[in-house]
Amino acid sequence: MERYLIALDLDGTLLKDDKTISPLTKEVIFRAKEAGHIVVIATGRPYRASKMYYAELSLTTPIVNFNGAFVHHPNDDSWGIYHTPLELKTVKEIIEVSETYHVKNILAEVMDDVYIHEHDEKLLDIVQLGNPTIEIGDLRQMLKADPTSILIHTDEEHVDDIQAYLSDVHANVLHHRRWTAPWHIIEIVRAGIHKASGLQRIAEYYQIPKERVIAFGDEDNDLEMIEWAGYGIAMGNAIEPLKQIANDVTKTNEEDGIGVYLKALLKL
Numbered sequence: 627m628e629r630y631l632i633a634l635d636l637d638g639t640l641l642k643d644d645k646t647i648s649p650l651t652k653e654v655i656f657r658a659k660e661a662g663h664i665v666v667i668a669t670g671r672p673y674r675a676s677k678m679y680y681a682e683l684s685l686t687t688p689i690v691n692f693n694g695a696f697v698h699h700p701n702d703d704s705w706g707i708y709h710t711p712l713e714l715k716t717v718k719e720i721i722e723v724s725e726t727y728h729v730k731n732i733l734a735e736v737m738d739d740v741y742i743h744e745h746d747e748k749l750l751d752i753v754q755l756g757n758p759t760i761e762i763g764d765l766r767q768m769l770k771a772d773p774t775s776i777l778i779h780t781d782e783e784h785v786d787d788i789q790a791y792l793s794d795v796h797a798n799v800l801h802h803r804r805w806t807a808p809w810h811i812i813e814i815v816r817a818g819i820h821k822a823s824g825l826q827r828i829a830e831y832y833q834i835p836k837e838r839v840i841a842f843g844d845e846d847n848d849l850e851m852i853e854w855a856g857y858g859i860a861m862g863n864a865i866e867p868l869k870q871i872a873n874d875v876t877k878t879n880e881e882d883g884i885g886v887y888l889k890a891l892l893k894l
Contacts, residue, residue: 629662630892631834633690633825633851636669636676638844638879639861647682651885655683657894664832666690668821670813670847672774673700674738674756688831690824693847695774695815696737697824708827709737710816711772716799720776720792720814721765727791728784734765734773741768749779778812785810803846806865813847821851840891842876842884843868859887 632655634640642648659665665683668690669676680689680700688699699705721732721743732743733753740753740760753760761768780788785804789812792802801819805811821843829839841848841855844864852858853871860872861883869875876887888894 627662628838629664629832629834630658631664631666631825631829631832631839632658632888633666633668633821633839633841633855634884635821635841635843635845635848635851636667636671636679638863639842639848640667640679640879640884642880647679648882648885650882652683654885654889654894658888658892659684661892661894663892664828664834666825666828668825668841668851669693672696672735672738672756672758673698674758677756688828690821690828692735692774693813693815694819694821694824697827705831708824709774710819711736711774712776712800712814712816714769714772716796717769717773717776718766720778720796723791724778727780727788729778729780729788731779732765733777733779734769735775735777736769736771736773741765741773746779749777774815776814778814780810780812782807782810785812788812806845821848822854823850825851826854840888842887844879857891 655665664687666687667676667680670693673691690697695710697708731746733749734741738758740758742762743765745762799817800814801817802812802814837856839855840857841851842859843852844861852868858873860869860875862878877883
């Protein structure tokens, strides 16, 4: 039997809208594991906010976090710890010009340490899962290490201007994408870093060609992964650009999209 590598995005993909995994999808994933297939999580979340699902699925594989900026094996440090942060110098340059672009707030994550430029209850709600260390204050003074990622919070009418600035000035050193409504947030990681780069590292470790990689996603941070995988599958609730490049479209995250697709494809 040829083994497949199955990559699962979390929010809007593996997780239902209430942030739980449906019983049917969970059952099919366990069947896939029993059949010898490799199941991994590939998410924009930090590890602290995804480890509960890793445990729920009884995974024993590496995991892709921060959209590829952090890849490691939770149960085996000897596998390697691949952390590819932004350069602190670049981040401080962005902070310096932020007022020009009407930025509301900036949040920086250094693995499980979170730094917020100004107190913001909504941003705090986003990052509190997993009980990180949180510090609030001027990032130019507080940040001492290269951040894993940063989030820029702004008004809807200024998102395009900020992204244009990032592309014009910092395109060679960082990669940015915008969150979907209602959040007007730009997420930034190092250039060349995305879920596909993390997943490729895992596929090479297991000696599984990309033709036998099945990846599920729903948002624009899944674009590279869906395009790279031999089976790039968009959820029924996915954004239209993802559906357009996907090899196939399954049912929504509320309709057991992953479970239904894997059951049919792998005859589970």
